[in-house]
Amino acid sequence: MKSDELKSGSKQLKTASEHGIQAPLALLAELSHRCPLQCPYCSNPVQLEKKTGELTTDEWKSVIDQAVDMGMHQIHLSGGEPTVRHDLEDIVEHCTVKGLYTNLITSGVLLNPDRLKKLEKLGLEHVQLSFQDTDNENADRIGGYKGGHAKKLEVAKWVREVELPLTCNCVVHRQNIDNLENFIQMALDLDAERVEIAQVQYYGWALKNRAAFIPTPEQLDHATEIVEKARVDLKGKLVIDYVIPDYYAKHPKNCMGGWGRRFLNMNPKGEVLPCHAAETIPHLKFDNVREKSLKWIWENSEAFNLYRGTDWMPDPCKSCDRKEIDWGGCRCQAMALTGDAKNTDPACSISPLHKEIFAMAAEEARRAPPEFIYRRYGVRFNSPI
Amino acid sequence: MKDILKINESVKPKFPKHVRFRHNKARDEWVILAPERLVKLDPVAVEILKLVDGKVSVGEISTDLSKKFNAPKEVIMKDVIEMLQELSDKGFIEE
Numbered sequence: 001m002k003s004d005e006l007k008s009g010s011k012q013l014k015t016a017s018e019h020g021i022q023a024p025l026a027l028l029a030e031l032s033h034r035c036p037l038q039c040p041y042c043s044n045p046v047q048l049e050k051k052t053g054e055l056t057t058d059e060w061k062s063v064i065d066q067a068v069d070m071g072m073h074q075i076h077l078s079g080g081e082p083t084v085r086h087d088l089e090d091i092v093e094h095c096t097v098k099g100l101y102t103n104l105i106t107s108g109v110l111l112n113p114d115r116l117k118k119l120e121k122l123g124l125e126h127v128q129l130s131f132q133d134t135d136n137e138n139a140d141r142i143g144g145y146k147g148g149h150a151k152k153l154e155v156a157k158w159v160r161e162v163e164l165p166l167t168c169n170c171v172v173h174r175q176n177i178d179n180l181e182n183f184i185q186m187a188l189d190l191d192a193e194r195v196e197i198a199q200v201q202y203y204g205w206a207l208k209n210r211a212a213f214i215p216t217p218e219q220l221d222h223a224t225e226i227v228e229k230a231r232v233d234l235k236g237k238l239v240i241d242y243v244i245p246d247y248y249a250k251h252p253k254n255c256m257g258g259w260g261r262r263f264l265n266m267n268p269k270g271e272v273l274p275c276h277a278a279e280t281i282p283h284l285k286f287d288n289v290r291e292k293s294l295k296w297i298w299e300n301s302e303a304f305n306l307y308r309g310t311d312w313m314p315d316p317c318k319s320c321d322r323k324e325i326d327w328g329g330c331r332c333q334a335m336a337l338t339g340d341a342k343n344t345d346p347a348c349s350i351s352p353l354h355k356e357i358f359a360m361a362a363e364e365a366r367r368a369p370p371e372f373i374y375r376r377y378g379v380r381f382n383s384p385i
Numbered sequence: 386m387k388d389i390l391k392i393n394e395s396v397k398p399k400f401p402k403h404v405r406f407r408h409n410k411a412r413d414e415w416v417i418l419a420p421e422r423l424v425k426l427d428p429v430a431v432e433i434l435k436l437v438d439g440k441v442s443v444g445e446i447s448t449d450l451s452k453k454f455n456a457p458k459e460v461i462m463k464d465v466i467e468m469l470q471e472l473s474d475k476g477f478i479e480e
Contacts, residue, residue: 023411023412025423026423068411069411070411071409071410071411071412073407073409073416073418073423074418074421074423076421099407099410101405101407101418103420103421125403125405125420126403126419126420128420163402164402164403165401165402165403165420167420193401193403193420193476194420194476235389235474236389236390236473236474236476237389239475239476241421
């Protein structure tokens with residue numbers, strides 16, 4: 001951490017309301033970092049939280065109460081794998097009673113028909129099921145879980161049998177991008193309402209594995225064509241959300257709708273983060289719901305206020321007319337690729353580092369993909385950082 | 386697989402199971418909630434959607450609103466159809 005950052009950290013930072021920011025819209029609740037899969041692009045931090053540190057059922061219920069009182073609309077029950085928690089049913093029920101829209105983001109492999117039926121009865125509103133590929137063998141290799149893909153196809157059927165709506169979350173990259181049309185067809189065959197085609201985003205685990213995942217610009221263009229055509233053909237039948245790898249975008253993504261503007265992320269031990277990757281920024285200190293209220297944290301937490309608004313921006317962001325459109329892009333990506341979270345996200349074509357990083361990634365994409373570094377829970381020796 | 390819904394006078398619109406039209410108490414506002422979607426609504430849309438229950442038709446909704454707001458039914462129905470079609474195309478309304 002640089003001394004000027006220390007100073008700005010101790011200076012009185014503007015709070016959420018001083019920035020004119022209202023209550024957050026949704027809460028991403030990482031109930032646990034435990035997961036039977038080992039996807040090498042996992043969005044969890046590389047230092048995974050142990051079971052013993054996880055919030056209790058009552059602590060999550062209190063968080064839900066606070067979220068509703070603040071005016072939040074939705075909760076995404078995520079992980080790791082949220083179904084490893086035996087109190088998932090209690091948590092879902094509590095959300096329903098309080099009127100929070102519940103979305104379960106799961107790998108599915110631990111689910112069975114009875115549990116799904118129960119969750120639906122308790123008011124679960126939507127299931128997002130992850131898929132690693134449409135090819136059985138390759139899917140299991142990417143997820144590091146034998147029999148996973150076949151199980152997921154079964155789970156999808158169970159989801160629809162209890163009439164829960166389904167989104168297929170498909171993470172695409174150079175090792176499955178040729179199956180893009182099959183992903184869309186799979187979503188249709190599984191009677192999904194929605195399919196998310198998300199290119200890998202490169203932080204933490206995924207950044208370490210970037211060379212294994214990043215597609216060539218040509219592969220990406222082809223993929224985008226397929227998605228655009230499918231969107232027209234399937235309008236009103238299947239919602240297709242598409243996220244491109246922002247290395248190849250002209251403008252950076254307006255990550256999380258701007259730092260600390262719309263969303264909250266909570267990790268399993270109760271720390272409140274502006275986004276799920278924020279732990280990759282080493283100088284950020286996170287407040288915990290075990291010590292402070294959610295409302296206080298949203299309003300005052302230094303981790304939020306440090307990069308809220310535009311005051312913190314250096315050039316070229318400061319003088320850019322898009323600064324309140326993409327808010328400087330992604331702080332975590334700026335940290336990972338430039339060593340300073342305040343820098344312009346190199347995904348932006350105006351970033352002085354854009355060309356260099358783009359060229360490096362495109363070069364990686366042309367070489368043979370290296371072996372994966374798997375995300376293994378509780379195993380440190382292959383930890384990417 | 387669903388078919389595309391074309392909204393007309395006789396369609397009886399409803400919200401799909403996963404779509405919630407809900408009043409947020411803390412914010413005192415009506416919104417549509419769907420997976421990773423939040424639709425903020427203007428007062429006219431709220432009035433229309435309060436009548437959507439899968440039992441009444443677009444025509445009946447329009448008649449209702451034309452009385453309530455003392456405006457010609459044809460004018461109201463044009464707005465109703467346009468709004469519901471837009472929501473239907475996004476997967477927020479079905480029959």
